[in-house]
Amino acid sequence: MSNQLDGRGYSPETPDERLENFACQQLSQSPRKKKNIAKNKRRFSDEQIRLLESIFESETKLEPRKKLQLAGELGLQPRQIAIWFQNRRARWKSKRIEQEYKTLRAKYDNLASCFESLKNERQSLLIQLQKLNELLDEKCDGNRTCKGSEGNNNLLASNNGNINNDPKAQQGLYDTEFMCSQNNKSRDIEHSGDEGHELLNHQEYTDSSLASHNQWCSFDSGSQFYLSSSSSQWFNFWI
DNA sequence: TTAGAAGGTACGTTTACATCA
């Protein structure tokens, strides 16, 4: 505020001049009285502004008595004081709104960037899943136990049974488990109870783009890696 | 309880003035 006032090129009236002007205005009976008042409009002096600002800092609204007192101190009309406070409140509000906008904008930008990185992460997870699925297909091709009820085999079971000795596949499984546990823990945890067990055995994978001709392998509940219907929806939401 | 006057505020607009290209 004071910066804006610095360098003002007007010559402030003294209180006496102001009173004189006011007296003239009051005495003027012309129909253009209002215009005459406006024509004498002068910016308040630095000293007046300083005092007004200091009071505004402590109270943004003036009590009537204080307004009169201030008017007397500054040689202004009470109405001028009231109007100054009105305008000051308006400027204050406008600044505050601007500041709030900046804050919200920063938060939004941050969220948007998080969203982007999560999207990228999801993409890489899907690629890993695709690879794992292909590996499973290969295993199943060479192992007839994949069919029928035993077709329910899964990566973890294979891994635990030391059937899958492919270090690359194991690494992929580890990575996948790790990333899922990091990112989906909060979402999947609610399905990890009895309800989760049920989901494990009855899930339907309808994503034809990624589901192979074999069904997606379900994972042991302990692996924290399975696709419930809700997480499918979550994934679809991100597409 | 209701009506109306008085006083206050928010908000949008107008006006006068300063500054700058």
Added chain:
DNA sequence: ACTGATGTAAACGTACCTTCT
């Protein structure tokens, strides 16, 4: 030096609210 555009602050008009009688 002059001028038009622009920004800013003082002032105004109006609608609305609260308080008091």
